[in-house]
Amino acid sequence: MTQLEMAGQGRVTEEMKLCAEKEGVSPEFIRRGVEEGSIVVVRNNRHTGIAPLAIGKGLRTKVNANLGTSRDHVDLEMELEKVRICTKAGADALMDLSTGGEIRAIRQAIVNASTMAVGTVPIYAAAAEALNSRKSIMEMTADEMFQAIEENGEDGVDFITVHCGVTRESVGRIAAQGRLLGIVSRGGSITARWMDYNDAENPLYAQYDRLLEIARRYDMVLSLGDGLRPGCLADATDRGQVQELIILGELCRRARARDVQVMIEGPGHVPYPQIEANIALQKSLCEGAPFYVLGPLPTDIAPGYDHITAAIGGALAGAAGADFLCYVTPSEHLCLPNLDDVHEGIVASRIAAHIADIAKGYPGAMEKDILMAKYRSEFNWNGQIDLSVDPDRSRARLERSETAKEEGCTMCGDLCAIKLGKKKAPC
Amino acid sequence: MTQLEMAGQGRVTEEMKLCAEKEGVSPEFIRRGVEEGSIVVVRNNRHTGIAPLAIGKGLRTKVNANLGTSRDHVDLEMELEKVRICTKAGADALMDLSTGGEIRAIRQAIVNASTMAVGTVPIYAAAAEALNSRKSIMEMTADEMFQAIEENGEDGVDFITVHCGVTRESVGRIAAQGRLLGIVSRGGSITARWMDYNDAENPLYAQYDRLLEIARRYDMVLSLGDGLRPGCLADATDRGQVQELIILGELCRRARARDVQVMIEGPGHVPYPQIEANIALQKSLCEGAPFYVLGPLPTDIAPGYDHITAAIGGALAGAAGADFLCYVTPSEHLCLPNLDDVHEGIVASRIAAHIADIAKGYPGAMEKDILMAKYRSEFNWNGQIDLSVDPDRSRARLERSETAKEEGCTMCGDLCAIKLGKKKAPC
Structure with missing residues (x-):
């Protein structure tokens, strides 16, 4: 049974108790949040070596760090060192976004090394697999996509980004309105091209129930991806992005009905005055589901310092109700992050999350600042x-x-x- | 005649024209802003080697970098190198806060080396002078304070921080309410102790007209300092801070009546949800005078990263209407900033200022981001x-x-x- 199923039956699980203790709330608070969908308890039921992670309303704002090989640069030792840095620097979760090398073996090594929740984007593995077998990404089959998801579940991955909202309807609205930078999410871009080439609906949307069955089996949290997120300020909050969010809201409800926990991913490149609106929109359209934002980045002109830009956007998003901040490193838009970049990115996001927690009135947040002031006075x-x-x-x-x-x-x-x-x- | 005097007579000065060209607004826009007090044109009338700097409503958000020796660490060459870094990193102004070594000679060297507007805090020089002559700071005379201000004018300093709002009334309210960290502004602390020891009102308040005469003579912009700014989140927006701001509003009007240009300094350590309120309060109490904020810093727990914390606060403050951001370096609260720190601090503040400029709709700001997106697409x-x-x-x-x-x-x-x-x- 999933955490959501048990919450719906009024049962407080061991996982909920562990999360409650870490968060300083009651187990019943966690249970009710899971039941209503405002909290997710993240842990694959095969990944029992780590503590479960609760994300959502009334809880501390969490920070995710991305790592993983790219097709140009494969160095497992460096990625495992990044896992250690994630722990030391205080990330709450990490995502393995590897697209180069032996992806499954790398994933297993990272899940094994991590003391925190691990997320992935299974379509990357499926696409890389296709490229490795020298066929076109366009020739991936739906079965191969679901196979990749299944393998992630087997490997103990705790949450997966799935771009189910990239549909004919939402992609059509992107095309109709026009964009400066088109689709910039890798998963979104792969999916949209696949749909175009195969003249078919996105399998993760068309066969969403099949996805739910896999997620339910492992109690993997679905992180419904914003494959159509804007890639620059000028494209933000356009009709395609909002169309996708509407669809994600519908899929969120369907997942809950099958006892699958869901969070929603959000942008991305967003002008500062639109950030709060994006949070309010997500909370409303997705019925209070936890919101996992990438940054956001309120300017495009600071490559080399995007961790600072993301901290500026993340604090505002968090204060407005975002629950989970994906870090951005100083190397974003330029190159694969190195070890220092991972560290800098995590700390910058943690600062933003803490500022948001004070704004949210999260118990214990302001108390740290009061204690610091006391130490300064002494x-x-x-x-x-x-x-x-x-x-x-x-x-x-x-x-x-x-x-x-x-x-x-x-x-x-x-x-x-x-x-x-x-x-x-x-x- | 000062810029304000000429603006009041409907005259567009050469300085206003130069500023208008840099800002992409009409000279009349600058003149009207100076007349109504929402814009200051910063340049000592003896400091004709630099371009004048306009700060205020409808203009690009500006960034200031602090530098200068401390009593423990005097290295003029390093300070002059910091001046060069300010130029290269894109600061709009710098403040020489030297308190160690031959302060006047250092100031003259910095004014001479700078291609941008230079500000100072004359009470530092007066206090250091007192310490150097082996007498107590408490034994400074009012004449010595005004003498220091006069010398700053003679040396071509373009704007000076003067803590005129640290009065018996405002300090009394700090004492009555109580604070975790007391007074953390150096100038404010020196002034309050002087008042206490001498059982006298602050000379810069009691003899404010004398200050106005000096400022008027050199057309030095008064930056009315927030000597009672909070030193930690817990002390923010307390009755003493707001009392001082009320007094600064009154002094602002008196300065304008004497054709002296004024901006107002603001905090400091402020919880995120209070930042916008602080800007709105200043704009209202000080009748639209340009607001020059230090950060603000929306958390106290990130020493080593206070440039990021300040960028988070500065973006929100700027978007809400702050006109001039004082940078904070990664060394704040820990040690004297080195050259890298100055660079990092300026860039972080510039990112915040640019994000604010997009939010403010400042012409040309968003266009940079659009161009960046275009370059990325290509x-x-x-x-x-x-x-x-x-x-x-x-x-x-x-x-x-x-x-x-x-x-x-x-x-x-x-x-x-x-x-x-x-x-x-x-x-």
């Missing part, structure tokens, strides 16, 4: 470092101060405002 | 790099891609969505 440098989002980084910088660990730092020296405020005698 | 890598916020950085990362400068990058390889969308033949 010149408790060790306390500040331990509480900081990246203790190694803050410690290294503090040690640049000649006066580190005394009162004050080189920034203000003996004109430190806090010191001035404390002295009783004239200074 | 795989025009050189165009993308040249248009990016930091071409050196984006170029260096792109060159990590094995397939750099061909179509696609290592991130997606031959599964690039844009390439897939372009191919006519099956892939």
